[in-house]
Amino acid sequence: MTHLPFIVASYALGILIPGAYAIAAYARMRNARLRLAAIDPRQHRSAR
Amino acid sequence: MTGVDASSVVSPPPGQRSAGRNLHRFANPGRFLRISGAVLPWLAATALALIAVGLTWGLFFAPADWQQGDAVRIIYIHVPAAWLASGGYMALAVCSVLSLVWRHPLADLAAAEISPVGAGFTALCLATGSLWGKPMWGAWWVWDARLTSVLVLFFLYIGHVALVRAFDDPVRGYRAGAILALIGVVNLPIIKFSVDWWNTLHQPATIKFTGAPTMFVGMLWPLMICLLGYTLAFVAIVVARTRAAVMERRIRGLLMARAAEDTAA
Numbered sequence: 385m386t387h388l389p390f391i392v393a394s395y396a397l398g399i400l401i402p403g404a405y406a407i408a409a410y411a412r413m414r415n416a417r418l419r420l421a422a423i424d425p426r427q428h429r430s431a432r
Numbered sequence: 433m434t435g436v437d438a439s440s441v442v443s444p445p446p447g448q449r450s451a452g453r454n455l456h457r458f459a460n461p462g463r464f465l466r467i468s469g470a471v472l473p474w475l476a477a478t479a480l481a482l483i484a485v486g487l488t489w490g491l492f493f494a495p496a497d498w499q500q501g502d503a504v505r506i507i508y509i510h511v512p513a514a515w516l517a518s519g520g521y522m523a524l525a526v527c528s529v530l531s532l533v534w535r536h537p538l539a540d541l542a543a544a545e546i547s548p549v550g551a552g553f554t555a556l557c558l559a560t561g562s563l564w565g566k567p568m569w570g571a572w573w574v575w576d577a578r579l580t581s582v583l584v585l586f587f588l589y590i591g592h593v594a595l596v597r598a599f600d601d602p603v604r605g606y607r608a609g610a611i612l613a614l615i616g617v618v619n620l621p622i623i624k625f626s627v628d629w630w631n632t633l634h635q636p637a638t639i640k641f642t643g644a645p646t647m648f649v650g651m652l653w654p655l656m657i658c659l660l661g662y663t664l665a666f667v668a669i670v671v672a673r674t675r676a677a678v679m680e681r682r683i684r685g686l687l688m689a690r691a692a693e694d695t696a697a
Contacts, residue, residue, distance in 0.1 A: 394510070406672075
């Protein structure tokens with residue numbers, strides 16, 4: 385029985401799950417920064 | 433705390449100033465945004481580099497196990513995920529104490545952001561455990577004490593996520609979530625010692641604080657690098673999510689203030 389598919393699946397999950405969280409967090413942070421800049425540029429500068 | 437003006441989350445309640453002055457210094461959302469904004473890119477870059485090095489080393493250069501063969505390479509994902517599942521819950525419990533005892537405003541936000549990330553890493557631990565268990569034990573899942581207690585941890589995370597969002601008043605949601613998180617802490621020693629207390633299919637700890645690791649050093653190094661890399665990645669994700677939550681709260685506060693001004697005018 386080859387273990388390769390189990391290893392590949394584990395590494396794929398190990399990259400995809402944290403990667404998805406990281407991309408989602410970055411996108412959420414960027415959206416919040418842009419919205420804050422649009423509402424109040426002074427607050428936006430302090431948030432950078 | 434929806435609708436609360438941004439300035440109101442800066443200062444702690446007057447009666448608690450002396451008790452937790454040092455803690456409240458770091459509870460200032462403005463200061464948090466400044467410090468985290470400077471640290472986050474370095475944190476993310478270091479995490480990415482360490483994970484890339486650790487996984488490449490583990491996959492291509494670390495030796496195979498004499499019994500398990502190449503399947504042992506799953507350890508470089510599974511062990512960091514398992515460590516962060518428990519470590520993340522510990523961080524959630526610390527935030528819950530800060531929230532309940534000192535009404536730490538950032539602790540509420542941090543706790544709400546830790547639990548979804550912790551749930552993801554616990555799911556990763558369970559999934560990689562299954563992928564390791566199938567070729568080694570011949571089963572995707574067994575109702576073993578270690579596996580079951582980690583599954584309970586996953587449900588605790590999911591319960592926290594649901595409970596925090598279940599109330600119209602977010603403060604009540606944070607308090608209820610904090611109580612659930614503290615009750616769930618009892619599961620952490622059960623996870624840790626389940627392999628010693630019961631006769632489990634899961635192997636006992638390979639790396640111990642009290643003794644030398646029972647692992648070949650050529651496997652230990654990439655494992656330590658992956659552990660550090662994934663831990664930094666976990667911290668970076670939580671910090672980024674907490675930054676977003678602080679800014680979103682400010683946006684809500686500003687919009688509410690403007691709406692109140694428009695209504696008064």
